[in-house]
Amino acid sequence: MNATLPAPDRTLDTSGKLCPFPIVETAKAVRALAPGAVLLVIATDPGIAQDMPMWCRATRNEHLATFKEGAAWKSYVRRAPREEGQP
Amino acid sequence: MTRKARAIGLISGGLDSTLALAMVKAQGVEVKAINFYTGFCITETQRRKGGRPDGSVPRNEALRAAADVEVDVEYVDISGREYLDMLVSPRYGYGKNANPCVDCRVFMMRKAKEIMEREGADFVFTGEVLGQRPKSQRRDTLRVVERDSGLDGRLLRPLSAKLLKPTIPEQEGLLDRSKLGDISGRSRHPQMAMAEALGIADWPQPAGGCCYLTDESFARKFFDVLRAREAAGEERRIEPDDVVLLSTGRHFRLSPKAKLVIGRSEVENALLDNYLEGRARVEAQGVAGPVALVEGVPTWEERQLASRIVARYGKGKDLPQVEVEWREDGEAERYPVAPFDDEDALEKMRV
Numbered sequence: 001m002n003a004t005l006p007a008p009d010r011t012l013d014t015s016g017k018l019c020p021f022p023i024v025e026t027a028k029a030v031r032a033l034a035p036g037a038v039l040l041v042i043a044t045d046p047g048i049a050q051d052m053p054m055w056c057r058a059t060r061n062e063h064l065a066t067f068k069e070g071a072a073w074k075s076y077v078r079r080a081p082r083e084e085g086q087p
Numbered sequence: 088m089t090r091k092a093r094a095i096g097l098i099s100g101g102l103d104s105t106l107a108l109a110m111v112k113a114q115g116v117e118v119k120a121i122n123f124y125t126g127f128c129i130t131e132t133q134r135r136k137g138g139r140p141d142g143s144v145p146r147n148e149a150l151r152a153a154a155d156v157e158v159d160v161e162y163v164d165i166s167g168r169e170y171l172d173m174l175v176s177p178r179y180g181y182g183k184n185a186n187p188c189v190d191c192r193v194f195m196m197r198k199a200k201e202i203m204e205r206e207g208a209d210f211v212f213t214g215e216v217l218g219q220r221p222k223s224q225r226r227d228t229l230r231v232v233e234r235d236s237g238l239d240g241r242l243l244r245p246l247s248a249k250l251l252k253p254t255i256p257e258q259e260g261l262l263d264r265s266k267l268g269d270i271s272g273r274s275r276h277p278q279m280a281m282a283e284a285l286g287i288a289d290w291p292q293p294a295g296g297c298c299y300l301t302d303e304s305f306a307r308k309f310f311d312v313l314r315a316r317e318a319a320g321e322e323r324r325i326e327p328d329d330v331v332l333l334s335t336g337r338h339f340r341l342s343p344k345a346k347l348v349i350g351r352s353e354v355e356n357a358l359l360d361n362y363l364e365g366r367a368r369v370e371a372q373g374v375a376g377p378v379a380l381v382e383g384v385p386t387w388e389e390r391q392l393a394s395r396i397v398a399r400y401g402k403g404k405d406l407p408q409v410e411v412e413w414r415e416d417g418e419a420e421r422y423p424v425a426p427f428d429d430e431d432a433l434e435k436m437r438v
Contacts, residue, residue: 018135019147020124024162047134050146058120058153058160 005065005076008040009033015044015072022048023055026077030061033079038064041075048073092116092261093208094243095199096158097123099297100148102278102290103246104214106268108156109285110245111212114262118158121202122149123195126166126330127299136335137354148291155289165198171325174300175313179231184306186298188223189231196236203241210241210256216278217247217271226251246270246278299334308333311340311438318343319383328362332380335359338438339396345385346438347393349400350377367415369397374409376401395427396436 012029014022022043029039041052049066052075056063064076094111098104098120112118124131130145138144153160173194177187199211215224222228229251233242240255248257248267257264270277282290299305309325312333317323332348335355339347347369350356356378360368367381379397381390394411403409404426413420427433 019131020122020149020162023147023150024124024164027161045134046138047144047147050144051150054147054150054154055160058150058158060157060159 006038006078008076009037011040011042013042014048015042017043018045019047019051023051026052026055026075027059030059030077030079035079035081037079039077039079041077043073043075044071046073048075052077090261092210092256093206094118094256095203095206095208095211096120097195097199097211097213098149098152098160099214100150100152100291101214101297102275102282102287103216103219105152105156105287105290106278106281106285107212107214107245108152108158109287110267110281111243111262112156112158113285114266116262118156119202119206119208120149120153120156120158120160121199122160122162123198124162124164124166125170125191125298126327129297129299129302129334132299132334136352136358151289155287163198163202165195166327166330170194171327171330175324179228182222182301184301184303185309186300186306188220189228191300192223192232193235196232196238196242200236200238200241203238209259209261210243210254211238212243212245214246215244217244217250219271219273243267246281305333308338308438311338311346315340315343315346315383331358332362332382336377336379337400339393339433339436340438341381341385341389341392341436342383345381345383345389345393347379347381347396349379349397367413369393369411369413371398371401371403372410372412372421374401374403374406376403391422391424392427394422394424396433398424398426399428399433401426 012025014025022045026041033039052066053063056077061080062078064078066073066075094116096108096118098108108120133145173190174187177190179189181187203211217226233239243254244251246268247270249269250271253264256262312329313323335358336348336350341347350359359378359380369379369381377400381393398409398411408423409426411422411424
């Protein structure tokens with residue numbers, strides 16, 4: 001399923017961290033990305049499969065995919081295009 | 088309306104805070120949602136322990152609420168020393184259990200005020216409803232929280248706003264007071280009607296009750312730790328490790344200076360293994376059984392007693408003798424003991 005996913009601009013490994021810290025760290029990492037750049041988040045908290053799509057919907061970033069690979073989950077997020085007034 | 092207002096909304100993800108988000112956003116206000124992480128959320132702890140017994144993982148309701156209402160959301164960690172010290176010495180006292188709700192709200196609103204100022208927002212709002220909770224949501228305590236947090240005139244409760252004094256953003260015309268709510272009391276029917284009107288169809292059931300501090304069993308363990316530390320001549324305080332351990336396992340008070348915590352599942356056993364520093368790890372050998380920790384300074388007799396109780400919760404509980412390993416500071420000792428079989432005495436030690 002992953003052949004079509006873009007190569008990430010940055011990878012964030014949150015393995016061992018539990019709710020809500022994978023999302024807290026994702027938010028910080030996405031803020032540091034250029035608009036349109038892609039972040040790969042690796043997590044062992046199974047809640048990431050529910051949390052990441054909801055966080056992307058709330059923050060208007062693009063959720064590309066979340067899937068389990070081995071013991072960990074991988075989640076791809078594309079930073080939203082810059083909106084007026086955004087840093 | 089004058090210029091576009093900006094606001095900070097505090098959300099738990101329950102129906103009331105979801106409605107508050109939707110109401111304020113519907114007035115054209117630019118809203119940022121904040122969810123405070125205290126370490127005492129029951130749902131978060133359930134997730135940390137692998138989810139529900141049926142294998143499902145509880146969803147994060149604060150995220151769900153922000154996503155449904157389409158507002159930006161940020162988690163803010165307030166679980167540090169300052170918060171733990173507030174829990175031990177609350178100025179306004181505790182509710183029914185270990186819940187110092189008024190002090191906790193003052194603490195959160197102070198943090199919210201800092202965020203409001205940092206973000207250049209005009210006001211803070213919450214999903215609180217006048218008269219919904221017996222102590223923390225009375226008219227006088229809502230006012231205390233507003234005053235003590237320094238948010239005078241800038242703390243809006245949209246669901247009950249028409250029953251409260253107008254806030255500064257209402258007076259400045261940044262909000263239309265006529266479109267705010269006039270809900271009070273414990274009935275949830277008005278909120279359900281409002282949810283339907285705002286197109287909100289999804290909220291957690293039952294409402295509220297997500298905080299361990301309001302849980303009777305947790306509160307017993309919380310106050311037991313404070314009492315024991317005082318009796319042992321130590322400082323009356325809660326440590327970060329306590330927050331996890333108080334919601335994990337069976338707890339038995341052996342003496343003011345020693346407590347036994349026994350895992351109730353594979354997940355809890357694994358979790359206890361992450362908290363070995365400064366504690367003894369106790370486990371039966373040769374038979375399946377739980378992992379246990381002993382905190383404090385047990386006497387020889389208490390070491391024997393703890394070993395017997397650990398043996399009682401393993402598969403060897405009906406054997407005449409079980410060998411129990413006691414491991415601490417890198418050294419291990421083994422005690423052959425008879426599994427504890429005095430259930431009345433066991434119940435007296437249970438916290």
